[in-house]
Amino acid sequence: MFHLYMPIAGNSTNVLVILAVGGGVGLLSGIFGVGGGFLMTPLLIMMGIPPTVAAASDSNQIVGASTSGTLAHYRLGNVDFKMGILLLIGGVAGGTVGVQIIKVLRASGNADFLITVTYVIMLGFVGSYMFVESLQGLRKNRVASTEPVARKESGYARFMKSLPWQTRFEKSGIEVSYLMPLLLGTLVGILAAIMGVGGGFIMVPVMVYLLRMPMHVVVGTTLFQILFTCVNVTIMQASTNHTVDFVLAVMLLAGSTIGAQFGARISRKMGGDQLKILLAALVLIVMVKMLVSLLVPPSIMLAFKGGH
Amino acid sequence: MKASATILLAALLVLAAAGATAAVPLPATLNLEPGLVEIKATYNGGRVLVTGTAPAGVDVVLRLTGESEDTVLSKKGRVAGVLWMNTGTVTLHNAPTAYMLYLPKALSQGTEEALDALDMGYSALRRQVEVVSPGNDQDFEFHEFVRLKKRSGLYKIHPNAVEYANNGGAQSFSCGIFAPPRMHQGDYKVDAVLVRNGVVLGVLSQTLKIREKGFPALISSLAFGHGTLYGILASLIALAAGLFMGTVFKGGKGAH
Numbered sequence: 001m002f003h004l005y006m007p008i009a010g011n012s013t014n015v016l017v018i019l020a021v022g023g024g025v026g027l028l029s030g031i032f033g034v035g036g037g038f039l040m041t042p043l044l045i046m047m048g049i050p051p052t053v054a055a056a057s058d059s060n061q062i063v064g065a066s067t068s069g070t071l072a073h074y075r076l077g078n079v080d081f082k083m084g085i086l087l088l089i090g091g092v093a094g095g096t097v098g099v100q101i102i103k104v105l106r107a108s109g110n111a112d113f114l115i116t117v118t119y120v121i122m123l124g125f126v127g128s129y130m131f132v133e134s135l136q137g138l139r140k141n142r143v144a145s146t147e148p149v150a151r152k153e154s155g156y157a158r159f160m161k162s163l164p165w166q167t168r169f170e171k172s173g174i175e176v177s178y179l180m181p182l183l184l185g186t187l188v189g190i191l192a193a194i195m196g197v198g199g200g201f202i203m204v205p206v207m208v209y210l211l212r213m214p215m216h217v218v219v220g221t222t223l224f225q226i227l228f229t230c231v232n233v234t235i236m237q238a239s240t241n242h243t244v245d246f247v248l249a250v251m252l253l254a255g256s257t258i259g260a261q262f263g264a265r266i267s268r269k270m271g272g273d274q275l276k277i278l279l280a281a282l283v284l285i286v287m288v289k290m291l292v293s294l295l296v297p298p299s300i301m302l303a304f305k306g307g308h
Numbered sequence: 309m310k311a312s313a314t315i316l317l318a319a320l321l322v323l324a325a326a327g328a329t330a331a332v333p334l335p336a337t338l339n340l341e342p343g344l345v346e347i348k349a350t351y352n353g354g355r356v357l358v359t360g361t362a363p364a365g366v367d368v369v370l371r372l373t374g375e376s377e378d379t380v381l382s383k384k385g386r387v388a389g390v391l392w393m394n395t396g397t398v399t400l401h402n403a404p405t406a407y408m409l410y411l412p413k414a415l416s417q418g419t420e421e422a423l424d425a426l427d428m429g430y431s432a433l434r435r436q437v438e439v440v441s442p443g444n445d446q447d448f449e450f451h452e453f454v455r456l457k458k459r460s461g462l463y464k465i466h467p468n469a470v471e472y473a474n475n476g477g478a479q480s481f482s483c484g485i486f487a488p489p490r491m492h493q494g495d496y497k498v499d500a501v502l503v504r505n506g507v508v509l510g511v512l513s514q515t516l517k518i519r520e521k522g523f524p525a526l527i528s529s530l531a532f533g534h535g536t537l538y539g540i541l542a543s544l545i546a547l548a549a550g551l552f553m554g555t556v557f558k559g560g561k562g563a564h
Contacts, residue, residue: 003352005489007524008531012352012489048460048490060542067550075558113387231543238539242531246542247524253546257553294391300459302381302398302452 008245009053015251017047022061022255029256030069030263031270032279033219034200035062035226038286040252051304053245056237059230060249065256066227070220072264078220080171083213086181087188088225091199092232094189102194115194120290126205127283134276172213172221184210200226201283208276215272220264335478336362338500338512345487346521354487356516358410361478362502366509367412368470368481371428371499372516374405374462374491381453383441398449401438406462406491410483415503416467426508428501429465430454461488485516493520 005012021043025036037058044054073079105114163177184206192199200222207218238244267275338360345354362368378401385395409428411418423429439446439453457463470483485498496516502509520528530538 003350003489005347005349005351005524007347007520007528010490010492012350060546063543064546064550064553067547068553069550071551071554072557113391113393116391116393227547231547234543234546235536235539238531238542239535242535244531244539244542246527246531246538246545249542249546250549253549257550258557260550261553261557294393296392298384298392300452300455301384302449302456303384303394304381304456 004247004251006049006053006245006248008243009049009057009248011048013047013049013248013251018248018251019255022065022252023259024255025252026065026068026256026259027263027266028259028282029062029065029223030072030260030265031219031267032200032263032275032282033069033204033222033226033267034279034282035066035230036200036256037062038201044248049245049248050243052241052243053248056234056241056243057245057248057252059233059237060244060246061252061256062230063227063234064249064253065260066223066230068257069223069260069264070227072261073216073220073223073267076216076220076264076268077171078216078268079224080169080213080217080221081224083169083172083181083207083211084221084224086178087185087203087207087221088228090182090185090187091189091192091225091229094186094191095193095229096189097186098190098193101190105194116290116294120287120294123201123283123287123290126202127280127287130205130208130276130280131284134273134280137273138271138277169213172211172217174212176211180211199229201286204279215275216267219267219275336360336366336500336502336510336512338498338514340498340514340516343514344517344519346519347489347493347524348521349523351489351524353489353491354518356485356487357482358485358498358500359480359482360500360512361475361480362500364474364477364479365504366479367414367503368472369412369415369426369428369501369503370410370470370483370485371497371501372406372408372410372485373497373499374407375494375496376402376404379403379453381456383449396442398439398441398453400450400453401440403437403453404433405494406496407433407457408463408485409465410469410485411465411467412470412472412481413468422506423465425506426501426503430463460490462490487516487518491518493518 002015003012004015021040025040025043028034028039029036037055040058040061041051041054044058045051049057070079160176160180163179165178166175167178168175188199188202188206191202203222203225204218207213207222208215213221234244270278339358341357341359345356358370360368378399381398381400382394383396383398384392387393387395409423415422420429420431424431433454434447434450437450439450441449454463470481472479472481481500487496496518498514498516500512502511519525530541
């Protein structure tokens with residue numbers, strides 16, 4: 001009862017369970033501007049879906065969730081299209097470079113070890129930094145203030161101002177060089193491709209701390225960008241690996257598009273520091289989960305290939 | 309859709325105790341009902357009733373075997389002394405996609421060795437499967453492969469599954485087989501192995517067909533036949549669903 005067969009995954013699943021999983025992950029996506037692949041893919045694998053199909057079908061559903069989320073955030077005035085497009089161009093270029101780097105790394109042997117350890121350390125560092133910083137912000141100022149403009153004039157800020165082609169990003173309320181989003185987008189694209197993740201987790205802190213954008217605009221703008229990244233991944237996966245299960249994606253979509261709408265509303269009601277501290281906690285949970293999976297001996301010494 | 313076979317086995321009944329052989333015709337039948345399981349949109353596994361007849365005093369073991377394929381798996385190992393990660397690949401050649409045994413009560417208490425003597429069970433399967441990996445752990449890796457398959461329900465030994473009933477001089481047997489949804493479309497061989505006194509007297513075979521039909525078949529043909537178009541369509545539908553939901557929510561809940 002309530003089961004649907006997923007022809008590409010080659011298994012059947014309970015519709016209500018998938019709707020609930022989609023709804024939960026869509027909610028997080030709408031609140032924090034992350035794709036949610038880090039949560040969704042392992043859940044789907046636990047439900048008996050092959051890792052490669054889980055990751056690819058998840059990309060397909062993120063297209064829907066991020067469209068829904070972008071639209072909701074756009075209405076709330078939270079999407080900086082100009083910034084998003086620049087980051088996206090950088091991201092595509094970075095992704096292409098990253099895929100080549102990963103080929104070289106894999107050929108050299110120890111790549112998986114280096115990548116995983118780097119990923120864990122980075123998540124730990126970013127998560128801890130965000131957590132401490134937003135905790136201080138919450139203590140100092142109970143009223144949510146998302147503009148980090150009152151920072152001291154650091155070397156980094158002077159460097160940003162010294163770059164050519166300065167331009168104003170209205171929605172974000174900042175003035176930086178065109179080069180910054182392009183370069184940072186490329187960097188995130190490279191990292192995302194190497195680590196095999198969507199990049200939302202890296203992009204959000206980059207936008208908050210390196211581009212100094214307000215948290216709410218960061219969430220809306222990341223969702224806008226994730227939308228295009230995932231369209232690209234879905235088409236690539238479908239054409240080369242045949243791993244997109246449309247039945248699974250549609251079930252997830254039904255839940256996640258609704259979840260994303262509620263998420264956007266919740267996001268709006270929260271202060272910037274509250275949002276940051278929750279996202280930091282989420283990043284740290286993912287880091288701990290990865291660390292545990294690395295330290296605890298697996299129950300079976302073989303595994304199907306693929307997944308994040 | 310009823311598949312049936314009546315085969316007069318000219319198998320030699322080996323009189324093991326006397327050390328002599330005598331040609332004894334072995335009348336036996338094997339039927340699958342249905343012989344074709346269709347995977348439709350709400351498919352959640354299929355049930356097949358296996359029935360047949362065998363001479364009195366002969367035990368019947370049913371063996372379901374999927375098509376053989378090459379499987380590539382990641383091998384977990386320790387890196388830097390503490391971290392468990394993928395450290396290489398293991399390739400298994402000629403491993404069936406599914407392997408299930410259904411035993412009668414008389415053979416259900418036996419050991420793996422007893423099954424192996426009948427050329428059945430995982431030890432017997434080990435001889436058929438070639439494990440390619442660096443190092444000398446191939447037997448262990450096969451063992452882990454079987455555990456992985458058992459976990460997904462595709463390799464299983466069912467004790468006390470085949471039941472008998474007297475039917476004149478012959479005995480009839482029956483067994484319900486459940487094909488889990490993870491058994492993909494394909495041809496599966498169902499054998500009835502006739503056993504007496506620890507000796508295989510003969511084997512009857514039938515083919516169980518599992519086929520996608522309707523919506524699942526349409527999706528599969530699109531995904532594998534027109535991958536790019538399928539990807540574009542999947543993205544467009546996801547986009548439309550996102551836009552639709554955004555519009556619905558705008559109308560339903562504007563004030564906040």
